[in-house]
Amino acid sequence: MTTHHHPDDELLLGYVTGALSYPAEVVMAAHLTLCPRCRDAAADLEMVGGEILEELEGASITEDGLTGVLARLDEPAPVSMVAPPPEADSEWAQLVPAPLRAMAAVPKGDLSWRRPLPWISVVDLANMDDHGAAVYLMHVRAGRAIPRHSHRGTELTLVLAGGMTDQHGHFRRGDLLAVPPGVTHHPVMDDDEDCLCFSVLPMEKCW
Numbered sequence: 001m002t003t004h005h006h007p008d009d010e011l012l013l014g015y016v017t018g019a020l021s022y023p024a025e026v027v028m029a030a031h032l033t034l035c036p037r038c039r040d041a042a043a044d045l046e047m048v049g050g051e052i053l054e055e056l057e058g059a060s061i062t063e064d065g066l067t068g069v070l071a072r073l074d075e076p077a078p079v080s081m082v083a084p085p086p087e088a089d090s091e092w093a094q095l096v097p098a099p100l101r102a103m104a105a106v107p108k109g110d111l112s113w114r115r116p117l118p119w120i121s122v123v124d125l126a127n128m129d130d131h132g133a134a135v136y137l138m139h140v141r142a143g144r145a146i147p148r149h150s151h152r153g154t155e156l157t158l159v160l161a162g163g164m165t166d167q168h169g170h171f172r173r174g175d176l177l178a179v180p181p182g183v184t185h186h187p188v189m190d191d192d193e194d195c196l197c198f199s200v201l202p203m204e205k206c207w
Contacts, residue, residue, distance in 0.1 A: 153202030
């Protein structure tokens with residue numbers, strides 16, 4: 001599997017430095033699980049960051065800096081790319097990267113799917129109100145389309161199976177689609193396979 005659409009430098013740096021929201025962090029961790037190129041890039045950034053910290057070792061900590069560190073103690077733990085123990089549904093485990101399975105916290109058969117449109121089924125994976133995001137698994141039938149839409153914030157969508165096309169290109173398994181705020185797009189699914197994707201959307205009326 002070769003991925004062709006990757007996060008930009010800002011997203012990748014945000015992931016490495018822990019600056020992303022928890023839902024965006026999960027998307028990035030899942031993409032890195034599927035994309036060796038971005039895993040290597042993240043590792044390089046972490047190495048550079050470690051070297052910078054070593055150079056700063058012994059520097060005094062300002063009051064503001066200490067306050068910031070203490071504030072982060074209440075944030076969710078960093079998302080791990082280490083796979084959890086094997087699940088009974090091995091096909092589900094192979095299809096959905098470990099960070100997303102951890103967020104769903106249930107096997108495939110226990111997910112509560114709903115159908116906002118006859119050809120689209122979605123699962124609300126987690127209550128992300130505190131992070132200002134709606135988090136979905138979305139299944140769209142082959143050859144169908146998601147209605148033309150835009151959002152007030154950035155939409156992040158990771159393709160897990162099948163494929164889709166919009167004005168940004170053609171996306172297959174492992175590809176990450178990042179749609180900037182206010183940009184309208186109209187994803188159309190490939191004809192040969194249903195599409196399964198994971199989306200983090202701004203908290204607004206979506207489905």
